[in-house]
Amino acid sequence: MSRYTVKQLARLSGVSVRTLHHYDEIGLLRPAFIGENRYRYYGREELLRLQDILFHRELGVPLQEIGELLARDGRDRVAILSRHRALLAGRIESSRQLLRTIDRTIAQLNGEGTMDDQDLYHGFAPAKQAEYEEWLVDNYGGEAMRERIETGKQQWFKAGPEAMQAALASGEAAERALAEQFAGGTGADSTGLDPLLDRHRAWVSQMWGRECPREGYGGMADMYLAHPDFRTHFDKHGEGFTDWLTTAMKAYAARRAS
Amino acid sequence: MSRYTVKQLARLSGVSVRTLHHYDEIGLLRPAFIGENRYRYYGREELLRLQDILFHRELGVPLQEIGELLARDGRDRVAILSRHRALLAGRIESSRQLLRTIDRTIAQLNGEGTMDDQDLYHGFAPAKQAEYEEWLVDNYGGEAMRERIETGKQQWFKAGPEAMQAALASGEAAERALAEQFAGGTGADSTGLDPLLDRHRAWVSQMWGRECPREGYGGMADMYLAHPDFRTHFDKHGEGFTDWLTTAMKAYAARRAS
DNA sequence: CCTTGACCCTCACGCGGCGTCAGGGACTAT
DNA sequence: ATAGTCCCTGACGCCGCGTGAGGGTCAAGG
Numbered sequence: 001m002s003r004y005t006v007k008q009l010a011r012l013s014g015v016s017v018r019t020l021h022h023y024d025e026i027g028l029l030r031p032a033f034i035g036e037n038r039y040r041y042y043g044r045e046e047l048l049r050l051q052d053i054l055f056h057r058e059l060g061v062p063l064q065e066i067g068e069l070l071a072r073d074g075r076d077r078v079a080i081l082s083r084h085r086a087l088l089a090g091r092i093e094s095s096r097q098l099l100r101t102i103d104r105t106i107a108q109l110n111g112e113g114t115m116d117d118q119d120l121y122h123g124f125a126p127a128k129q130a131e132y133e134e135w136l137v138d139n140y141g142g143e144a145m146r147e148r149i150e151t152g153k154q155q156w157f158k159a160g161p162e163a164m165q166a167a168l169a170s171g172e173a174a175e176r177a178l179a180e181q182f183a184g185g186t187g188a189d190s191t192g193l194d195p196l197l198d199r200h201r202a203w204v205s206q207m208w209g210r211e212c213p214r215e216g217y218g219g220m221a222d223m224y225l226a227h228p229d230f231r232t233h234f235d236k237h238g239e240g241f242t243d244w245l246t247t248a249m250k251a252y253a254a255r256r257a258s
Numbered sequence: 259m260s261r262y263t264v265k266q267l268a269r270l271s272g273v274s275v276r277t278l279h280h281y282d283e284i285g286l287l288r289p290a291f292i293g294e295n296r297y298r299y300y301g302r303e304e305l306l307r308l309q310d311i312l313f314h315r316e317l318g319v320p321l322q323e324i325g326e327l328l329a330r331d332g333r334d335r336v337a338i339l340s341r342h343r344a345l346l347a348g349r350i351e352s353s354r355q356l357l358r359t360i361d362r363t364i365a366q367l368n369g370e371g372t373m374d375d376q377d378l379y380h381g382f383a384p385a386k387q388a389e390y391e392e393w394l395v396d397n398y399g400g401e402a403m404r405e406r407i408e409t410g411k412q413q414w415f416k417a418g419p420e421a422m423q424a425a426l427a428s429g430e431a432a433e434r435a436l437a438e439q440f441a442g443g444t445g446a447d448s449t450g451l452d453p454l455l456d457r458h459r460a461w462v463s464q465m466w467g468r469e470c471p472r473e474g475y476g477g478m479a480d481m482y483l484a485h486p487d488f489r490t491h492f493d494k495h496g497e498g499f500t501d502w503l504t505t506a507m508k509a510y511a512a513r514r515a516s
Numbered sequence: 517c518c519t520t521g522a523c524c525c526t527c528a529c530g531c532g533g534c535g536t537c538a539g540g541g542a543c544t545a546t
Numbered sequence: 547a548t549a550g551t552c553c554c555t556g557a558c559g560c561c562g563c564g565t566g567a568g569g570g571t572c573a574a575g576g
Contacts, residue, residue, distance in 0.1 A: 007552070011453050012460040013428070014435060021554090022534060037542060038554055048417070051424035054431065058356060063533075074367045074420075081367070085360045092353045095346060098316060102343045109332045109339070159306070162332075166309035170271070173312065177272060195269050202270040265523070279525090280563060295571060296525055321562075 003032075004042045013050050028067050029053060059084045090183065093236065097172050105165045128229060135226065140219050152209035171203040178245060179237035188247040197252045218253035221246035261290075262300045271308050286325050287311060317342050348441065351494065352434055359427050366419035386487060393484065398477045410467035429461040436503060437495035446505040455510045476511035479504035 006017045023029040024040065029050055031040035042050075049070070056066045061084065069080060137146045156164060177196050186193065204220060205212040212220075224230040224246050234242040264275045281287040282298065287308055289298035300308075307328065314324045319342065327338060395404045414422060435454050444451065462478060463470040470478075482488040482504050492500040 005553075011456050014431060014454075014457055016535080017553095018534065018536080026533095035553095039542085040553085048421050048424050051428040052420065055359070055424060055427040058431070059360075078364055078367050081360055081364050085357065085364070088353060088357055088360070092350060092357065094316075095350045095353070099343065099346055099350070101313070102317075102339055102346070106336055106339050106343070109336050162310065163306045166306050166313060169313040170309040173272060173316070196272075198269050199272050263524075274564080275524095276563065276565085284562095293524095297571085298524085 002044045002047075004047070006040050006042075009042045009047065009050070012047065013054065015050075015054070023050075023053070023063075026063060026067075028063055056084075059088060086183070090180065094176050097176070098169075101165070101169050101172060104168070105162075108165055109162070132223060132227065135223055136219070139222070140216065148208055152207055155209040156207075167203070167206050171200075171207075174200045174203050175234075176237070178248070179241055182241050182244050183238055188244045189251045191255070193248055194252065194255075197248065200249075201252075214253045218250050221249040221253075260302045260305075262305070264298050264300075267300045267305065267308070270305065271312065273308075273312070281308075281311070281321075284321065284325075286321055314342075317346060344441070348438070355430050355434070356427075359423070359430060362426070363419075363423045366423060369419075390481060390485065393481055394477070397480070398474065406466055406468070410465055413467040414465070425461070425464050429458075429465075432458045432461050433492075434495070436506070437499055440499050440502050441496055446502045447509045449513070451506055452510065452513075455506065458507075459510075472511045472514045476508050479507040479511075482507075 004012065006020050010017045010020060020029070020040070024031065029046060032043040032046055033041055035041060052070060053063075053066055056069060057063070061069070069077065072080075133146075133149055136149065137143075174196065178193070178200065181193060181196065201212055201217050204217065208216075224234065224242060231242045234245060262270065264278050268275045268278060278287070278298070282289065287304060290301040290304055291299055293299060310328060311321075311324055314327060315321070319327070327335065330338075391404075391407055394407065395401075432454065436451070436458065439451060439454065459470055459475050462475065466474075482492065482500060489500045492503060
């Protein structure tokens with residue numbers, strides 16, 4: 001039949017011999033039997049189990065958990081796999097955002113297009129940006145607001161492409177962190193969100209070039225709601241994320257105001 | 259101006275205080291200045307650098323390399339970023355394959371559809387499978403081949419959905435490993451590919467239920483070439499991968515025959 | 517002015533998932 | 547018998563921090 005030594009199994013499965021030793025040590029994958037010479041011998045069954053292990057390992061599941069997981073029966077495993085599926089889907093979406101960020105960075109480092117041509121509001125066409133600025137001016141603070149926006153833009157240009165880039169990436173990261181809370185079922189009014197909203201507000205502050213006050217931050221929420229582009233953008237993180245986020249932002253602003 | 263303590267910077271950037279200590283220790287991110295009380299104080303510049311660091315960290319770049327990377331100037335960085343971009347794109351594609359694998363696994367564990375309805379040839383419609391089998395029978399070994407295929411299928415069903423699943427995932431992993439070599443510029447006739455092709459052949463053997471002989475493995479290459487579906491499938495890993503892979507398979511089979 | 521509580525510091529150990537020796541048997545082929 | 551390739555068992559090292567312990571510092575309120 002099939003009888004593999006460590007090296008053979010290693011080649012067939014693509015892992016190292018040391019890894020097989022390790023899996024034996026921690027009891028995750030034991031040899032089918034051990035020779036008198038203390039050699040480890042594996043059979044077809046172990047090969048299949050190993051493949052199952054590697055499958056879960058690629059998903060980022062800790063080895064310990066993989067062991068427990070493989071000991072369960074089908075019912076449970078479906079539930080667990082579904083969770084992993086959701087996590088993986090999230091990671092893929094994040095990675096795609098990262099890809100876009102990289103492309104922007106490269107474009108900027110190559111000096112292709114100034115910031116006006118790029119997307120200050122991450123992912124939206126330049127023509128739209130003016131529209132959003134108008135909206136902010138119309139709905140909040142008039143000239144004071146306009147001045148604030150200009151200040152932000154200038155600081156922005158002064159800092160150079162790499163700084164712009166870093167800041168944009170940071171904003172996306174903050175967004176994703178919030179999206180994870182949303183996906184995890186955290187309530188939009190939870191005070192546990194404060195650190196994450198702090199972070200998001202800090203990012204907005206950077207865009208503006210100075211501290212973003214509470215009512216301003218609450219105002220952003222309204223802007224997000226008023227423009228369908230934002231809804232499209234945010235709902236990529238999951239259906240309903242836009243509503244959840246804006247609710248959270250307003251609740252946070254209200255808490256801070258008191 | 260802006261003067262942040264460790265905790266403040268941690269909140270704004272989403273990392274832990276310990277991480278900031280660590281980055282200071284290894285010289286990756288030093289505070290703007292240190293107070294007489296030995297407190298670390300960071301400024302806006304450090305915030306930006308930190309964001310830049312986190313951006314690269316998300317790409318999986320080791321901290322050491324991030325440090326060296328940030329010390330370079332724009333020209334080099336574009337090249338490096340491009341490499342990272344390619345790697346990330348590859349990872350995304352792998353993850354999407356994994357997603358599909360998970361979906362199949364879940365479907366199978368739920369008992370939705372027997373294996374006949376599923377894709378034995380990973381990713382192709384059931385109707386196609388019969389076609390491929392016919393092709394193999396017509397071009398290689400006639401009845402002997404047909405019997406071999408049936409043997410494989412039976413062992414397949416007997417093993418149950420999870421084993422099928424594990425084997426499928428393993429095949430995809432082997433495929434990806436080869437695709438990485440292709441992307442890295444390895445020649446299709448390199449003997450260094452032997453372990454990876456061993457692995458792939460071992461997978462094919464599993465599908466067949468017994469050892470896959472050399473001429474059979476070479477035959478698979480012809481089948482891949484004869485059916486455009488395979489080309490479509492393999493070329494997802496990069497344009498020209500199908501040709502490269504089939505060449506490699508034949509070279510390997512020839513080597514083994516000698 | 518003193519207390520409280522939240523912050524700050526510096527060691528220093530631990531962990532996961534192995535890689536990588538070192539030192540020594542076992543098997544196979546010539 | 548000799549060489550070459552495999553196998554074994556320790557044991558230490560690495561990265562990127564988490565998680566204490568043990569002790570100073572600061573801002574606000576009583």
